[in-house]
Amino acid sequence: MKAHLWVICASAAILAGCGEPKLDGSSEQAMQQSVEKVSSRLEAGKQDEFKEALQVVAFSKMDLGALMKGEQTPDGAAGTMLSELDGKTAGEVIAKAASIKAERAAREKEQALREIAELEALTAKAEEAKAQLAKFEVSRSRFYLRDREYSYRKEPIVELAVRNGTEHPISRAYFKGTISSPGRSIPWLVKDFNYTISGGLEPGEAQEWELAPNMFSDWGKVDAPEDALFTVEVVRLDGPDSKALFDARGLSDSQAARLQKLKVQYQ
Structure with a gap:
């Protein structure tokens, strides 16, 4: 019976992450310990990817402008970062980071295309002005x-x-x-x-x-x-x-x- 339950749990682990360690955002110390625990369960190649993803997700909710203006305190920013990571597995953190990067890249491209249009409009306007000048x-x-x-x-x-x-x-x-x-x-x-x-x-x-x-x-x-x-x-x-x-x-x-x-x- 125990062997049967183990097989079920192992199958579930493959499909739904049964027993996969999660990050603990209850405190900074708990987060640090859980990061080490989660990272230790990963292959060497995945560990670097996980660490990078942690930074992306953690800082995605930090408003540097608000911090500079005093509208957000360092403790408040730290709390937001912990809350954003709390309960996530390594796979979820990596997926979340990929989503954030994709959204950021889309915004950057949209902004770049607007800037291209503005600069090209200036060029066209300058050409039109030559006839009048x-x-x-x-x-x-x-x-x-x-x-x-x-x-x-x-x-x-x-x-x-x-x-x-x-x-x-x-x-x-x-x-x-x-x-x-x-x-x-x-x-x-x-x-x-x-x-x-x-x-x-x-x-x-x-x-x-x-x-x-x-x-x-x-x-x-x-x-x-x-x-x-x-x-x-x-x-x-x-x-x-x-x-x-x-x-x-x-x-x-x-x-x-x-x-x-x-x-x-x-x-």
């Missing part, structure tokens, strides 16, 4: 260094002639200036600059500007030959409310790298 014409651009009275440093000067061909009043214009020489692949200087237009520039209006960048900036340090050319690209225009009407700058280098990384990983 082309209507803000730069008919003349010149850069030179001018002598200053009582100063050993020369003053950098940017001269521009522009016309607002858009349908909007413009309060501020942003440019990318390039100083380069014919036949040279590397420019002497590539620099962004902008100008707040006093009184704005209405549709159809034209103006000529003489801008004086900071002489101690890169503009004042450039040493380009006389045959160097100064070209200007319009990259953004602000409306009367000082907000961007059209912005073709697109993604920064870090954003472009981020987009590439996310697409490789999640698409």
